[in-house]
Amino acid sequence: MEIWQIVGYFAASLGAMSLIPEVMKALRTHHLQDVSWGTLLLLLVSSILWGIYGICMKDIPLSLSASVNFAMDMTLMTLKRHYDVTGQPLLLKDDAKPRETQKILAPETVPETSDEETTGQINPD
Numbered sequence: 001m002e003i004w005q006i007v008g009y010f011a012a013s014l015g016a017m018s019l020i021p022e023v024m025k026a027l028r029t030h031h032l033q034d035v036s037w038g039t040l041l042l043l044l045v046s047s048i049l050w051g052i053y054g055i056c057m058k059d060i061p062l063s064l065s066a067s068v069n070f071a072m073d074m075t076l077m078t079l080k081r082h083y084d085v086t087g088q089p090l091l092l093k094d095d096a097k098p099r100e101t102q103k104i105l106a107p108e109t110v111p112e113t114s115d116e117e118t119t120g121q122i123n124p125d
Contacts, residue, residue, distance in 0.1 A: 008059070018069070019043075019069060019072035019073065023079070026076065027079070030087075030088070032083055040077050044070070047073055051063055051067060054066055
């Protein structure tokens with residue numbers, strides 16, 4: 001086995017694992033608000049094209065890496081669709097109640113509160 005073949009296997013392994021942290025974070029946080037559909041679509045098309053290229057070149061590491069990336073891309077797209085539509089975790093335990101979705105407000109849309117509301121005291125100013 002040549003050194004470049006070892007490098008290829010190592011690079012393909014790292015590439016295949018590159019989306020695992022994103023999938024794990026999505027499963028833990030139950031949202032993918034920060035990931036755009038455009039990014040997911042580009043990753044999906046890229047993994048398909050790399051898979052076709054790897055098959056045509058008979059490059060097993062590249063083909064396997066592209067296959068794993070395709071599976072991760074599809075997982076992220078499925079999770080994003082689910083969370084965007086329902087706002088709920090993918091799997092609920094039998095006794096668990098669906099959680100309330102909490103909208104994140106941009107800093108300029110945060111409602112102002114008076115001193116009386118936050119401290120219960122009237123500001124003499």
